[in-house]
Amino acid sequence: MNTTIDPKAIARRLRARLSGQGTTLTHSESLELAAAALGFRDWNTCAAAATVTSEPTTIPILRTFPGLEARRFYVDFLGFAVDWEHRFGEGMPLYQQVSREGCVLHLSEHYGDATPGAAVRIQITDVVHLQRHLVESTVYPLRIGLNHAAWGEDLAVPDPFGNRIIFHTPTATEM
Incomplete structure (x- = not known):
């Protein structure tokens, strides 16, 4: 099992799976859906969070x-x-x-x-x-x-x- 979460990979798999079922998504739509599934308000917020290093994060x-x-x-x-x-x-x-x-x-x-x-x-x-x-x-x-x-x-x-x-x-x- 892959324990690293890659939002872009999730978006690609989602797009491919839905395409195989006859539903067409744009690349942008699949990124937004992946972000939402991961709990982010939009793709930009998700992408920003994904660029975080392995350093500890402090959230007051x-x-x-x-x-x-x-x-x-x-x-x-x-x-x-x-x-x-x-x-x-x-x-x-x-x-x-x-x-x-x-x-x-x-x-x-x-x-x-x-x-x-x-x-x-x-x-x-x-x-x-x-x-x-x-x-x-x-x-x-x-x-x-x-x-x-x-x-x-x-x-x-x-x-x-x-x-x-x-x-x-x-x-x-x-x-």
Whole structure:
């Protein structure tokens, strides 16, 4: 049994199998179906995940509270995309994955998964651009400033649940 998951190979096998049964798929359609079968929202997200090396991956879990506020803050305000959501049943707490430019966070409404008040540091290429975008946003009235230091620039953004998301752009010498 092959334990390595190759999304392109899955798409090729799917396309060949369906073609043998009289169903024609384009290459793009087969890639999108393979991505969906593997739990990704689209082929681009799947392909990005497939390029991950064998290095360990760290995904912080941040505690959020029930309701739409996490979506409003992380998606509408900060620009993350929802990759997937999970609930054990109707009315149960939501656990979801959001991502933005290679950064992945898990947001959990489950008591005990995490404690409100955590801080996550995310390195990005242009924190100044992000700060301008957030200041101009009408989603949240936060007027957060940059912190300039010898090692780079930080933008600490408090979420509605007591967590801090610290976006960081290192100085050229730190990179």
